[in-house]
Amino acid sequence: MKKGFSLPLWVAGAARSALKKLVGLPFNNYELIKIPNETKEIKIEIHSVGLLKDNSHALGITFAKSGLDLDITQNLEIWTIASLEKIPLNNSVQTIPINIIAGPGVGIKKETSEICISDFAKEVINKNLLDIIPEGFNLKLKIIFPNGEFLAERTSNKSFGIVDGLSIIGTSAETYSSASPDQLEEAKANLAKLIQNNFKGKVVFVIGENGLNLAKTHNVDLPIIKIGNWIGPLLVDAAIKKVKTVILFGYHGKLIKLAGGIFHTHNHLADARIEILVYLAVQEKLPLEIIVKLSELNTLEDGLLLLERFNKSLADKLFENLSNTIEKRSFAYVNRYVKTDMEIASIIFDRKREIRWAGNYGNNYFSYFK
Incomplete structure (x- = not known):
């Protein structure tokens, strides 16, 4: 299976190397990165390290x-800037030992301006840096992706309220291509493992990292x-394995392809999202001028x-029709x-990560996502 290592490991590698340089430890052209809840270490190559601002x-x-090959972060340049902040002797308030800051090119949440970073990424950074921070200090870690803002324009980040970068x-530590047949085999294996463990017949298929994150945020009480x-x-594999119910949970920009009969949804294979939307608008008998605008x-x-x-109510009706069409075309x-x-x-969510629409069957499970 063609695989590599996920972005959090590379960030942690650069950060560990920078912190070691800051405290006077020798430079190596690689760092051995520990993985949370695993015994193995992964070798991460380091390009360079240096001192700044009077050391x-x-x-x-x-x-x-x-x-x-199709991953946006392949060959992404990563800078991490480490500095130490002395903890005041009279400080009675517990402080965060590592303050992770979004620099240029790193995505932030539009509503809160917080860095958009997964819990796994934080765990990897903590596990590999805490043991190097001198006693009595906290670490200030600034992450920069020099080309991140440009690359983010090629993603759906803004659709999920993430701005300014990646x-x-x-x-997880390892990466797998979502377009590769190997990724399908991995998903099949995960499903096979799931149905062996007191399985109740229902499973949620989440589309991508954002879907997974949102499902976890809502504490969905179903296997995912x-x-x-x-x-x-x-x-098809789920049907062969006698699964009773599959709940498709994802962003409208991905699931709409199923309404058009596109069941491998990677953009490099097929798109047609606007064309499908226009078709649905014709079904709803929208005015011609609106349909023409949609097509553009x-x-x-x-x-x-x-x-x-x-017309907001008409828009909701169209997207509910979209949800029903997804269910029907998938079943067929x-x-x-x-x-x-x-x-x-x-069940479909929008660009603000608000869960908004469901098909006839999806309505039966909408409460699980609230």
């Missing part, structure tokens, strides 16, 4: 190697599997905003390959 700061630089949202772009074949847009989110400006797709009565439900 009060240290800069560590590396280039991420995700191992995935987020650090890896949830993060899937890549092989949605159709995995639905570049993103589904722009289409939603246009529809809501025209699965039954092309295996005869099944497996229930397929769809």
Whole structure:
């Protein structure tokens, strides 16, 4: 399986190297990064390190190697700037030992201006840096992706309220291509493992990291599997394994493809989101001038905003129709390959990560996501 290492490991490697330089330890062209809850260590290459600002700061630089040709972070340049802050002797308030700061090119949450970083990434950084911080000090760690703001324009970050750069949202040490057949085999293996452990017949397929994060935020009380772009074949596999209900939970810009009969959803294979939206608008008998405007847009989110400006209740009706169409087309797709009565439900969230629409079956499970 073609794989590499996720962004949090490369950030931690550069940060560890910078901190070691700051406290006077020798430079190596690699760092051995410990993984939370695992015994293995992973070798991360370091490009360079140096002292700044009268030796009060240290800069560590590396280039991420995700191992995935289509990954936005492949060869991403990473800078980490480490500095120490003395803890006041009379300080009775417990402080955070590592203050992680978003520098240029690193994504922040638009509503709060907080750095967009996963718990896994924080755990990796803490596990590999805490033992080097001198007693009586806290670490200030600034992360910079020099090309991050430009690269973020090629992602859906803004759709999820993440601005100014790339987020650090890896949830595991290793990376797998969501477009690779190997990724499908991994998802099948995860499903097989799941149904062996007191399985109740229902499973949530979340689309991508943002879907997984949102499901966890809502404490969804159902087994969850993060899937890549092989949605159709995995639905078939679920039917073969006698799963009773699959709940598809994802961003409208991804799930809409299923309504158009596209069941491998990676953008480099097929898009057609605007075309599908136009088709749904025709079904709803929207005015011709609105349909023409929709056809001229570049993103589904722009289409939603246009529809809501025209008539919000009509926009919601169209997206509820989208949810129903996803369920129907998915069921028909699965039954092309295996005869099944497996229930397929769809629940969709928008650019603000607000869970808004569900199909006829999805409505039965909407409360799980509240």
